[in-house]
Amino acid sequence: STEAIKPLTKEEREQKLKELKEQMQKKKALQQKQDSEELKERERLRRKAGQDMSEAKERLKEKEMQKAMEAKRREKEEDRKARERVRQQIEEDKRERAARAQTAAASAAAAAESAAASKPASSAPKTYTETRLQLRLPTGAPVVHTFSADAPLRDVCVFIRDHLGQPGIPVRLSTTFPRRVMSAEDEDKSLKELDLVPSAVLMVTVAL
Known part of the structure; x- marks a missing residue:
């Protein structure tokens, strides 16, 4: 025969209820702990993702800065090379001009020497009796x-005064090439002595 289940006493029921409550509290505490750990893990992952993104941005920024610095360095180097090429070209042009000038001077000297050598030794310098001013x-x-080539410079001054119709005005004469201003002492010298033959240009300054 089946043995009848003995009903629990009051103390036993209270003990069972107490044990059940304790189990529920432990289960709740365990669930809270798990929830807290999951929350912490999610926060850790979120922070890590943010940190990773920040580091990635920083690496990208650093890389862009390096590229910009490298581009600037290349640009400066290209400018330096361009300036060096220009400087070398200028130096080369100077050397070429100097060589051409030296060659031209040598050719002119040779031509002058040849002309002097071919000139008859007996030929006397030409004597000018007149000058055209x-x-x-x-x-x-x-x-x-x-x-007249032997006329003094004073005669030229007299001619100018007569031409202007002002006999007493001061007259000053000068040459442009080479630049020379005739002095009062020069008025007694001949036009030949003053190298004003066979022709010359005189600038006239008068005090009207």
């Missing part, structure tokens, strides 16, 4: 007049 007056067009 172009007088550039400040009052009008230039005046051209022929003077």
Whole structure:
């Protein structure tokens, strides 16, 4: 025969209820602990993802900076090479011009030497008896007049005063190439002595 289940006493029921509550509390505490750990893990993963992204951005920024610095370095190097090429070209041009000038000078010297060698030794320098002077007056067009090569410069001053109709005005004469201003002492010298033959241009300054 089946033995009848003995009903629990009051103390036994209370003990069972107590044990059941303790189990539920332990289960709840365990669940809370698991939830807290899961929350911490999710937060850790979120922070790690943010940190990884920040590090990736920093690496990208550093890489871009390196590329910019490298591009600037290449640009500076190209500029330096370009300036060096220009400097070398200038130096080469200088050397070529110097060589051409030296060659031209040597050719001119050789031509002059050849001309001097071919000139008859018996030929005497030509003697000029007259000179043709172009007088550039400040009052009008230039005046051209022929003077004796032995005439003093004073005669030219007299001619200018007569031409202007002002016998007493001061007259100053000068040459442009080579630049020379005639002095009062020069008025007693001949046009030949003053190298104003066979022709010359005189600038005339007067005090009207």
